[in-house]
Amino acid sequence: xxxxxxxALMRAGLRGLGLRPGEFWALTPAELRLMLGGDSAAxxxxxxxxxxxxxxxxxxxxxxxx
Numbered sequence: 576x577x578x579x580x581x582x583a584l585m586r587a588g589l590r591g592l593g594l595r596p597g598e599f600w601a602l603t604p605a606e607l608r609l610m611l612g613g614d615s616a617a618x619x620x621x622x623x624x625x626x627x628x629x630x631x632x633x634x635x636x637x638x639x640x641x
Contacts, residue, residue: 587611
């Protein structure tokens with residue numbers, strides 16, 4: 576498992592990005608990576624994954640409440 580270099584990440588977030596400590600600690604590692612310009616190879620969500628999410632979390636249709 577890859578370990579986080581917290582001192583370097585904190586310097587990048589607090590000094591480099593100008594985040595306040597509370598803002599830094601509220602971020603997920605993925606959000607921080609994105610803000611630092613990383614993960615540029617990330618792919619957008621595909622149709623199959625969207626269909627999975629729609630099936631798992633369907634929109635409520637008006638009148639369906641009981």
